[in-house]
Amino acid sequence: MKKISYSILSGIILINLLLVSSLFIIKSYGAAEEIDAKFGEAPIIDGVIDDTADEWKKAFKTQLILTDLPIDLWVMQNNLKLFISVQIDLEVEAHNSTEFIGLLISNSSSENQEDFIDAKIVQFSDMQTDEFVYLDYVINNSLFLNDSIYHGEGAGKLNGKVSVYEFSIPINQPLTDGYEEDALLEYGESYSINITFGKTPLYPEGIIKSEIVLINIFKPSEEEQLLIDVILLVLTIIVFSIVGILSGYYIYKLFKLKEKMERLRS
Amino acid sequence: MSKIPKVQTKDQKSKTRRRSEDKFAYRTVVISTVLSLIFFAVSLLFNIGIISIFADINLIFDILDILIKVIAILLFFLFMMISIGNYKEMTGKPLGWKELLLLFILSIGQTLLNYIVFISTFIGLLLILVYLYLVQEI
Numbered sequence: 001m002k003k004i005s006y007s008i009l010s011g012i013i014l015i016n017l018l019l020v021s022s023l024f025i026i027k028s029y030g031a032a033e034e035i036d037a038k039f040g041e042a043p044i045i046d047g048v049i050d051d052t053a054d055e056w057k058k059a060f061k062t063q064l065i066l067t068d069l070p071i072d073l074w075v076m077q078n079n080l081k082l083f084i085s086v087q088i089d090l091e092v093e094a095h096n097s098t099e100f101i102g103l104l105i106s107n108s109s110s111e112n113q114e115d116f117i118d119a120k121i122v123q124f125s126d127m128q129t130d131e132f133v134y135l136d137y138v139i140n141n142s143l144f145l146n147d148s149i150y151h152g153e154g155a156g157k158l159n160g161k162v163s164v165y166e167f168s169i170p171i172n173q174p175l176t177d178g179y180e181e182d183a184l185l186e187y188g189e190s191y192s193i194n195i196t197f198g199k200t201p202l203y204p205e206g207i208i209k210s211e212i213v214l215i216n217i218f219k220p221s222e223e224e225q226l227l228i229d230v231i232l233l234v235l236t237i238i239v240f241s242i243v244g245i246l247s248g249y250y251i252y253k254l255f256k257l258k259e260k261m262e263r264l265r266s
Numbered sequence: 267m268s269k270i271p272k273v274q275t276k277d278q279k280s281k282t283r284r285r286s287e288d289k290f291a292y293r294t295v296v297i298s299t300v301l302s303l304i305f306f307a308v309s310l311l312f313n314i315g316i317i318s319i320f321a322d323i324n325l326i327f328d329i330l331d332i333l334i335k336v337i338a339i340l341l342f343f344l345f346m347m348i349s350i351g352n353y354k355e356m357t358g359k360p361l362g363w364k365e366l367l368l369l370f371i372l373s374i375g376q377t378l379l380n381y382i383v384f385i386s387t388f389i390g391l392l393l394i395l396v397y398l399y400l401v402q403e404i
Contacts, residue, residue, distance in 0.1 A: 232378045233314075239375030240310050246372070247303055250350075254295060257356065261288055 034214045035060050037077040039223045045166045047157025066197050067209035079220045086165040096199040097127040101165040104194035105183040111192045118183035122154040122165045123201050132156045138181040144203040149178030187219040298349035302342050309338040313376050336386045343373040
């Protein structure tokens with residue numbers, strides 16, 4: 001009888017663990033990957049990831065394939081800016097000295113081509129000497145037109161065989177000072193961003209690889225809310241686990257009671 | 267000669283009755299436990315969000331989702347309380363406030379992810395407790 005009780009108890013605990021473990025399966029979203037921008041300290045936009053200063057430490061980190069080119073994508077935000085870093089790990093000879101990474105930003109979560117109205121590009125003019133330019137374009141009917149005022153920052157650098165691109169894009173800017181030429185990023189909204197790669201400084205003709213991601217931008221207070229949500233989820237899982245374990249123990253006690261009753265009868 | 271067998275028969279009868287009462291009480295405990303565990307499983311699936319078939323479609327489905335969550339917890343609480351109460355009675359002890367409080371906390375603890383479910387369940391649990399208290403008093 002004891003053996004049966006232990007089996008039932010182990011069974012209940014196992015079922016509990018299986019159900020809880022299913023919570024950690026990541027949800028996936030069709031064509032574009034959905035990314036929650038994590039809050040973190042602003043990195044210096046210089047094309048260098050300074051590990052000693054814990055730069056990009058809190059960023060959301062993922063791997064993407066731009067058509068057939070694997071890249072590392074890091075996304076982070078603070079109260080003022082959205083930060084995006086793209087890293088391409090290739091053999092030194094595989095890098096092109098005039099390669100570029102561009103972020104084509106939609107004015108919403110829409111992935112329609114006409115909704116990508118803003119482009120921020122880091123264009124190497126000579127990768128070996130780390131010469132690059134940061135470009136800010138407004139896209140009008142697939143035409144890339146220079147912004148009258150550049151907003152945001154961008155930088156690139158070849159570190160060994162990894163080319164590192166860093167971008168910062170302002171959040172919640174008023175529709176003045178030339179911002180009407182940009183996609184305005186607002187708190188609590190989601191934006192489709194087309195990450196593009198090319199080898200020649202021609203836009204859009206030079207774009208040879210790309211992938212769209214959906215980035216969620218949060219209000220500063222939502223950071224705390226996310227933390228509270230995680231704490232509550234953990235607490236709830238603990239409560240369910242306790243109920244599961246206590247139920248197992250209770251069933252064991254019921255078996256013991258039955259045994260006792262049978263013993264008293266005989 | 268005639269008295270002894272009569273007493274024995276009465277004893278046997280009362281023993282048989284007690285046995286059948288015990289059997290019945292035990293069966294009630296088991297059935298209540300099984301039912302409470304079924305509702306616990308439903309609560310686990312809906313309250314943690316493993317199943318969210320009704321959520322975020324429209325208001326009616328949202329209400330349905332909340333109702334399932336709340337009712338599952340309330341029925342879990344009710345059947346588990348019946349089960350523990352009967353179990354305690356069989357072992358010759360009354361159901362104490364400590365067990366009741368633990369059950370209350372473990373039931374309300376299942377609702378932490380949704381404040382509407384939390385408030386509704388809290389009110390529901392209080393109503394059940396008040397009802398049972400009044401029934402006992404009567």
